[in-house]
Amino acid sequence: MKRILAVALLAAAVTACGSGDDGESAGGKTKITFSYWGSDARQKLTEEAIKKFEQKNPAIDVEGDFSDWDSYYEKLATKVAAGDAPDVMTIEIRGLAEYAGRGALADLSGKVDTADLDASVLPAGQVDGKQYALPTGVNSFSLVVNKSTIEKAGQKLPDDASWTWDDFVSLAQQISEKGGGTIYGAEYNYNPAFLQIFAAQRGEKLYDNGKIGVSAQTVKDWWAVIHKLIETKGAPDAAKMAEVGTKVDQALLATNTGAMGLWWSNQLGALTKGSGQELDLMRVPKAQGATTSGMFLQPAMHYAISAKTEHSAEAQKFIDFMLNDPEAGAIVLSDRGLPINSKVLAAIKDKLPPADQKVLAFMDSVKSELVPTVVPPKGAMQMEDILKRNSEEVMFGKTTPDAGAQKFLQEANAALAG
Amino acid sequence: MTTDSVAVEPRAAQLRPPAHRREKKQPWKRREARTAYVFLAPWFLGLFAITIGPILASLYLSFTEYNLLEDPKWVGWANYAEMFTEDDRFLTSLKVTTIYVVVSVPMQLAFALALALALDRGLCGLPIYRSIYYLPSLLGGSVAISILWRKIFGTDGLVNSVLAIFGIQGPGWVTDPDTALGTLILLHVWTFGAPMVIFLAGLRQIPQSYYEAAAVDGAGRFRQFRSITLPLLTPIIFFNLVLEVIKSFQSFTQSFIVSNGTGGPVDSTLFYTLYLYLKGFKSFEMGYAAAMAWVLLVIIAGLTGVNFLMSKYWVFYGDTK
Amino acid sequence: MATPSNAVRGKAAFPLFRPAPRLVKHLLLIAFGLVMLYPLLWMVSSSFKPEELIFREPGLWPSQVTLDNYTEGWVALKHSFGYYLWNSAVITALSVVANLVACSLAAYAFARLDFPLKKVWFAVMLGSIMLPHHVTVVPQYIMFAKFEWINTIWPLVVPKFLATDAFFIFLMVQFIRTLPRELDEAAAIDGAGYWKTFFRVIIPLCMPALATTGIFTFIWTWNDFFSQNLYLTNSDNLTVPVALRQFLDSSGESSWGPMFAMSIVSLGPIFGFFLAGQKYLIRGMATTGLK
Incomplete structure (x- = not known):
């Protein structure tokens, strides 16, 4: 009886999965x-x-x-x-x-x-x-905004050709204040692309000759921007942000609980679908006196x-x-x-x-400013994890920005060295 | 590793020749051994044809630098040395996993046993309860868990809604480095269905006649539990303990799914095998990962050995009495 | 530490509460069950919500109910979802049969028979489940690729026929060892050999262990994403857990609604199997008794 069953099942298996010839x-x-x-x-x-x-x-x-x-x-x-x-x-x-x-x-x-x-x-x-x-195909890491949320908070869309990180932080703060605790001005992430743009505005490369080309000071300043967002309540704290995660569908923009966020341009469609409202792309803010937006074309x-x-x-x-x-x-x-x-x-x-x-349309309008990206060195696959872990350690207050920046550079360089 | 307790004691000693004469192989003895190997034939075939090759290969790889894309290079004990001298994250993962095992295994087993006893017999509708309580375990490794778990332990999750009634503002449990591991422990306890089912099956192995006899002798229910249920269930408790220790040390999926494969926040849920996986497949250090696997094997085997040694003092087998 | 006198006192007090505990027990079990099931209920409710509302309206009660997730999810992939259910069912059924046969044979030998090097083999058997599979997967893949077994079900099923799931061998060893030896001896006196003892005495009395093995093999195989994803890569060979992941895209747009809906559909067979197996789970020595 058992054997008959087994034979029958085997026969069935062959017909079900028989297309696996090579x-x-x-x-x-x-x-x-x-x-x-x-x-x-x-x-x-x-x-x-x-x-x-x-x-x-x-x-x-x-x-x-x-x-x-x-x-x-x-x-x-x-x-x-x-x-x-x-x-x-x-x-x-x-x-x-x-x-x-x-x-x-x-x-x-x-x-x-x-x-x-x-x-x-x-x-x-x-x-x-x-x-x-x-x-x-190509993408660029850009700022996604929900115009109507910004306007509802009584704020105006900034001129993205000239605005700075300080403008960005204070705009986020304003929106959050009007949002009554349910809407945040901005969301953030620890994507290496974010750091890459931030560093490029200061004339530094994320990867330089198989090493990290970003200085400890830049990493700290970058964290300071995020820290200020949290401090002024312009963005959720580290735990809440970790909970939202990096999945598009749960983004603050996609759930209409945030007005601005940094995403890859091809994620606009998914964000729009989630939110059901009109979303738009803008240039990323600049560092004071920067000559380039630092944005790049990424395959x-x-x-x-x-x-x-x-x-x-x-x-x-x-x-x-x-x-x-x-x-x-x-x-x-x-x-x-x-x-x-x-x-x-x-x-x-x-x-x-x-x-x-x-x-x-957005990519066409910024095309002349975008720099093509180069292939990151071996070990770059770990960069996202390393940056995220060290950033979270700083944001959760487990370590100081000074120590965190040193540790990040050390771990990142070790990963690149293989 | 000792496995004394498993060896069949010279059973029915009176039927057997005295010990000193057992050296000379008796025909019945040889026949028994031959039969045993026939019963074990599929297992032996599987062991030598399928299981052992990859295991030995991984042992070899643990002494090499192997990036998966090029041939492995022999490096001797370097991987093992690096682990204990230079790799802080390795020690973190060992610590996280140990806490996880030490806390979650006893909790889960106690829970499973209590519910198995409650659901064994005596109430109508028990099959329904059993099924309902088993349902979470069906979901244990599902990708949906990452979302579901946030629905409970997230900032706006169920737990915090309940706490809010008492005016307490809870943290985002899953993503706070101080509480994240705790939620994974609860997730493990939540999927107590497997050991519960094994306990249930074990309870049904206990002959009803024992209880009838005990009742005749006037033993109360608690007494019956202590002198019949518990002792006769020890082989099953032992089984669950050994297996849960092995399985929890190898826990991977839950952390992988809930932390999106990072072991975060801040390495607070960096399980041993998750770190091993990240090393092997994300950093392309398969040799190092293999060395980690063998260290884990030694740890687990040591603990299992201790478990077996200890079992002599508290596990009662029906076949040795 | 409860002493016997405590127990006696407890028993004496018991009749006073006779009718109440039953109700209390039910209420407790129901309340606790609801807590246990909350995540699952949330998933069921989400599967009936229009997709864009799943994260916008996180509550348990859907403001709009739709079957779209089910109808869309069923046909969202290359084949209809039923196709993947069938693929999974074949592998799962073969695995259950394989584990029941191969593991019970091995377990009987370990539990009841005496043979040279038994302790060593037993330790090897247990040891084989102690190594994390991530490091054996590459050598194993190389091996199965040499056998030309990629994209067939053999890498998933053949090992089970060869009792490589040591977990179940150990499980059955423990169960067989709870059975009194007198049973075997009685059978031997009646002239039964090892095989007859195995089939007539051990197997019938091990129904709970066999049911447990069957249920777990079913569930674990049904849910096993890792090896099915690795060995069955042709899109015509995919199984349920692999298909379910296709609804998710960690960098782009995930179809959560259809994913929840199809997750619930795929829970059906395992839950059904559990319900069916449960009957045997509780048909042990307790009900068959000592003959």
């Missing part, structure tokens, strides 16, 4: 795998794009290998370690130096057509002068090809399709950042959802 599949098709992370919405778009690609290239069978972000790198590292890397992989700029520098990625220079791609963004995929990865993610792939021609074709084919662009739209292919962008412009139209 290598060349039936009909002489070449199979390549493509790994990426994201949400259900991205999965749908991607599957659709893959289908379109397969229609155009009947000899290639693309298998999407999807994972949520939290487990993506663990899974990818395991597969690369086992010599079973996906042919085409999505990689984040922070992991790029790690994977490229250790020989896991193939050089794409001259392999994929980059003629129509924004040349200023291409260096963001280069390590040691080789094009190991191509950006899927949302990268496409890369495994150094060990046996199907590099097919893999290149797929990346080419995803980046350069307007048909792919029409499906993917701005899901992987605003397209960097000018022709694709022109073709899909009108199809973008309203929030992304805004992002596009």
Whole structure:
């Protein structure tokens, strides 16, 4: 009886999960795998794009290998370690130096057509002068504001071309005061991009020659801005902010309990959807007397090809399709950042959802001020954790800003040194 | 590690030849051993074909520097030395985990046992209660937990709403470094369903006739509990204790989900295996992570050994009486 | 420390409160149950809220009720959610059968039979669950990749048929050891060999332990995200826990509503299995008694 059941179940198992063959599949098709992370919405778009690609290239069978972000790198590292890397992989700029520098990625220079791609963004995929990865699209770390909340508090939108951090803090304070304890002027985070902008305004680079280029004083001043926000009640305290976390859906802006916040430009859509109100993008405030806003163009993610792939021609074709084919662009739209292919962008412009139209307009208006970003060195994947931990230690009063800044620099440099 | 208590004592000694003659293998003895290996065949196959390879590989890796992307490099004891001399976060993670185990395991087991006794028999509708009380455990590792836990212990959560009635303004328990670990301990206690079910099953192994006999002798319910239920349940209590200690030392998911994989705020929930995971997969130091794993193995094995040694004094097996 | 005299006094006082405790007990159990279930109730309530209200209106009672999360969640991924439920069901069912068979065999040997190096093997068995799996996952993956088992269910099921879940072996050893030896001896006197004793005496009397094993294997396999995510990467092979995570995107937009809704749907089978298994859980020696 038990044996019959087992046999029946085995038979069922084979039919349920029998599509897991690898290598060349039936009909002489070449199979390549493509790994990426994201949400259900991205999965749908991607599957659709893959289908379109397969229609155009009947000899290639693309298998999407999807994972949520939290487990993506663990899974990818395991597969690369086992010599079973996906042919085409999505990689984040922070992991790029790690994977490229250790020989896991193939050089794409001259392999994929980059003629129509924004040349200023291409260096963001280069390590040691080789094009190991191509950006899927771009973002910038910007200020998101809820105009109506600001106006309801009797405040005016500042001129974002000239405002300073002090203006920002006092505006936040004013809004909070009028908000009656339910609305905060601003929310903050410890994103390295935030520090990078803050430092750039003072002429410092976040990464400089494989080391942290930010001075202890800058880190302390940066914390001082956040500290002042908390002190003046312009923003929630450290515990409350940690609770809100960095997930878009629970952001103060998304729940209409905050008026300003620093986010990646492509998160505007999600924030708007959460809040149900009109949200807009603005320039980040500047340091007193700064000549640059410090804002930069950041690839949302990268496409890369495994150094060990046996199907590099097919893999290149797929990346080419995803980046350069307007048909792919029409499906993917701005899901992987605003397209960097000018022709694709022109073709899909009108199809973008309203929030992304805004992002596009904003990016166009600040384009001349944005500096392209460079690939962070090996070890940068840990930077977010290190900065967050040390910042929280300071904000929770577990250590002084002086000691905290020293500890941050020491830990961060140790991580970069490997 | 000693496992004395598990070895089958020469049972039914009267049937066996005297000890000094057992050296000469008796035919029945050999047959018993042969049968045992047949029963164990799948396990042996699994051990040698699947389990042991990766374990030995990780032991080897613990003496190497291995970034997953390139071949491992032999570094001798360097990983182990670094752990105890240079790595403050390692010591933090050890401390956090120890507090977690020491507090949450007894609490969870006491809770599970109390509820198992309350839900064993005597009331109508018990199956319904049992199921309801088991429900939280089904959710234990779900991603939804991170949100749900904030609904209870967040600044505007259930706990603070209750406290507000008494005019107390509570902190954001989950994200305050002083209380975050406490909420994870409660989360562990909250998912007491697994040991409770094992206790329930254990309670049902106790023959009803014992209680009937005791009742005839005039023993009260408390007396019955102390002289029948508790002693006969000791192998199960022992099992739950050993396993919960092992499992709690390896706790990962809860902290990973609730702290978004960081062990924060300020490393207050940095569990040992979470740190190990971050080292292995985020810092690309798999060799170091492997060394950490073996240190943990030694700690857990030591504690389990102590548990087994102690068990001689308080665990009663039906097969040795 | 309660002394016997205390106990006697307690018993004497008991009849006075006879009718009341029952009600009090019920009330206590219900009240406590509600506290235990609060997070779950919140999840149920959220699954019926329009998605954008989930975090804007954190209360338990929804101001608007909708089934959208269920209808959308069911079809939100590449396949309908039922497809993932089926994939999970196959793996789970095989795992349950595998663990029941393989672990009870091994447990019987450890609990009742004598053989050389027994203590060593027992220590090895326990030791195999003491190493955090994060460090064995890479070598294990390499091994299964060599077997060409990636994207099949074998890495998830075959180890279970080979009793690698030492937890359950130890569980059953402990249960078997609570059974009096006299039972085996009585069977031996009746001429039963080891196999017959195992099937006729041990197995029937170990129903609670088997039920526990079955229930836990079911739940743990059903919820096991880690290895299913690693070994089943083809989007046609995904299982429920992996599918559920796809509703979440930590940097972008998460579909919390559908995630809650499908979480509740996926709780159905485990809860059902628990309800069914519960019957056997309480059918131990206590009810079958000594024959």
